[in-house]
Amino acid sequence: MKNLAQSIIALSFLFIASCNDDSPAPALENTNVNFKHKTTIKVGGEGASEITAYDAKTKKIFIVNVEKKEISIYDITNLNTPVKKTPITITSGSPNSVSIYNGKLAVAIENNNKQSNGKIALYNTDDQSLEASFTVGALPDMVTFSKDGKMIVCANEGEPNKDYTNDPLGSVSIISIENKQITTLDFSSFNSQEAELESKGFRVFGPNATLAKDVEPEYITISDDSKTAWVSLQENNGIAKINLITKTIETIYPLGFKDYSIAKNSIDPSNKDGKKELRQVPVYGMYQPDAITHVTIKGVGYVISANEGDAREYDGTPGFVNEERIKKIKLDPTVFPSINDYQNEANLGRLKIALDIGDTDNDGDYDKLYSYGARSFSIWSENGNLIYDSGNTIAKELLATTSDKFNDDDKRSDDKGAEPESVEVLNIANQRYILFVGLERTDQVLVYDISNPAAPIFLTILSHNGDEAPEGLLAIPSKDSPNGKDLLIVSNEDSGTVSIYENLK
Template sequence: MKTKPLGLAALLTTIILSGCSDGDDGQNGQNGEKGADGIASLVNVTALVIGDENCPAGGSRIDTGLDTNQNGVLDVNEIDITQSQYLCQLVSGGLSAELIGRHQTHVYGLSAAEIVEFHRPSNRIFVVNAVSGKVDVLDGSVLASAGNASDPLSLNNLEKVAELDVAKDVAISNLGSVNSVSVSGNLLAAAIERGDGAGNNTQRNGYVAFYQLDAEQGAEYIGAIEVGALPDNLVFSHDGKNLLVANEGEPNQDYSLDPEGSVALIKIEDGKPAATATIIGFTDFNVGGARHSEITKDIKINGPMASVAQDLEPEYISISPDNARAFVSLQENNAIAIIDIANGAVTSILPLGFKDYGLDVNKIDASDKDDGINLRRYEGVYGMYQPDTLASFSWNKMDFIVTANEGDSRDYKGFSEEARAGDLTLDPNHPQYAAAKDKTQLARLKVTTSMGDDDKDGDYDRIVGFGARSFSIWTRDGQQVFDSGSDFERITAALLGDNFNNNNEENKGDSRSDDKGPEPEALAIGQIGQKRYAFIGLERTSGFMIYDITNPFAVHFVDYVVNRDFDADFVIDTDTGDVTGDATLAGDLGPEGMKFVSAENSPSGWPLLIIGNEVSGTTSVYQLKQH
């Protein structure tokens, strides 16, 4: 808080005694007694952080008042609140996001809209309809003339014109969900998982199916290539010469079968895929392997009887702008792997460390039982970053990695690391020893039992939770240069009130504070004019944040955009898809995947952001304009 005196002009009155114009001047009188000092008026200027209820984008509060106790400080009881003013920070960059397109499947809770892609020659939007084993094809040509939606909750102007039946086209037994789709030129790739027919639905090697696209809206199936277990994400290099696939290799429920995680590399020549994939594995990092010493204690390896290669679970991939490196999120392991694409080898595995919730900038609401917004700092409590989606860009010839720090746990019938902070046996000297017993403070927070007993004496010296409730920017060697701190919770608290940290299955309000908060998952970055923006989807609260990341060392919040009715009365069962109440006007729930489309590739001539919302089963398209 800064205090400075407010200068007040003093009016000095001179009394001139005049005698007769021709008389003698009289003698000066004696000086009077010294009068009391006047009461100074002071002003305080208080900086307001992003998320303040009066200035959601941050700014300053100016308080004035009289220094009645004359101590040179404007005390709280001296502030004239009727004169307080707010100078709010304007939206950075002047970027607006207008909803102009939307498709409703009317399938709720079953991942009917996940990962999205766009093909410019045909103006088609490809949407992963995961559980169906298909990719829906939407006609995006209407976007050329679509305006800002007058009723965004009910908008349904994108027509489904076709579907790619990936499971049928690949024609191999026990194929399951489609998990990802990517387009390069006129080549489309889709990742599909496979089970073993014995109740293990994702533990057998999956496939990548390829399709040839054309400007006349057709898609011809070319063939499929076997990759690793549970291909969860795939992406083409920017030059179209390689396709990389993150094979997550998750265990089955009783943990009796745990495939190795890996990355598949498929060469593309003259627009056609090679006949087989190169599998890049992690066996060198196993105990006894040549590179095991690179697995530090901050890389979480905790699966029962699992080797390092089995425990590492590649989740998402981004390719460096020069096509030399692939950055691979290892979500459960709280790390990022770097792949040398030319040599098909793992360069390094970077531990991401822990977010300190004891710092003021990292305050969290850790309870869903506190009946309100209660952002606090907790010394001795930490979060693993555990990014899901990541992206990359170059600034001043240096690669930077952007991560959406969702968090994830291993929670299976055969093994679970999940607990509540109140269940932990804490070291008696832990600063949150009392708060961890209080369900309105820390007791409800979901934490891992696999980390925190630093001295191995049977009690926990640190409380470690899942995810960081933020997005971060890192150098390619793993140095963090930016984290959004507690922005997401503070901004949604300011704008949504009691609806902050809401779940996406019902409107209950503050139901996710104990479990990863707003849960940032989807992520896209895009260049608009001279500025680069990051778009971060909040899976639970829904909607997306916009940040100006043009300079990774001077990041600015721009806006929070949400198309959700928090008053709608509904409950969605994400296991069965059953809906209680009316979810048709709930809006867009659970952003899972995002695609940025540049102005030159957009049918409207303006940049677009396409979002797949898995819980509402909707695909939404926003037009982005700078002002």
């Protein structure tokens, strides 16, 4: 009854919205949402299915297979019987990401030495022949085509080595396909702005790192007009805006912090209290988005983020570890009086927090507590203003519908919760905008109607088998899909599978 009521509300909203839109509106029955599992492809073992791209020309999917260091390929012309094709073997380095535009496949490949420059390889999707190769920055972790297909843009994460003695610049590479020109942008021009950015919630905290070395570009999304890109800086808690025309990084938006002492943001901070319940606690969350996506709704652009969170743990010599459980740190006795027993494992003791911030008066104890990730998805304006955050609604929906999945059956309550990892939007007839949110730790995909970005409506949960860990999401609109129906393709990292859902309407 709950889902029925939500669907009625959603349809009512869409009817009202359509009355204010001069463009012809399709019949509402053509915008219904009813995704059901269609088929699952077993690609391999753990790491065999990280990110998937789809080619509408050949009806083939191309899958990042880290396990075998290849791009696995399947023909899905008949979704009931996908056909395995000859893979693309990566002979030097390891693939991290794929993207497709009009018969061209871009593959992001990290160097065998992660701190050295990587490359983007460009293939023909028909015969898998290599057409070009481009040298980019260190550790290209995500690649995408611009919407007009004229550019390839990649996020070069630039992670340090395990000893943290070699920390390359984080960067973004822009490749002009027509003239093969490569422009790699780093963040050196922002070094002088470090203090100002940090005062607004941005983080620069690696050992002896400048801002330019500390940033680790994670994920890129591009505007519909192919003029602007946004890149998530996950560890640093920010999003950067890039002008693709002038090929410059225009600004960095610090994302600030989320107050878990507010009722709508309450969390379960302990996996040792024997309970699955949400509490208001004196802790802040850092948004730290992983995947981001851009969408234009009624002429207004938005950036949507999956607020997974990520800590730095490098176990070399000297290495660097920047997280610890609250039970093991020194708390300011005035702010956190002992009578409240915050360091008890059943209270806040198990929760992992960042060590680089929180000692506001520099006296050796913690006055504020900052945990990793925001356990939510957020919708931002194109200029970094928060339009909507899902608060604690992900946790609430899991408790209400699949409590055994809640924070991986409570095992991850102390560490980033459900871990929203990926986001993808399906535009149905310019009337409904459906958001998919992949939850890495609970092996699920949540589905929302975001036609009103300020007030998303939860629709349902997609879940097939346990221990899947969805890493990548790809929506295929009906006009491009092999069976004429909207599809959702889910790349599952732990199970090494690709799950395909179809919209039965």
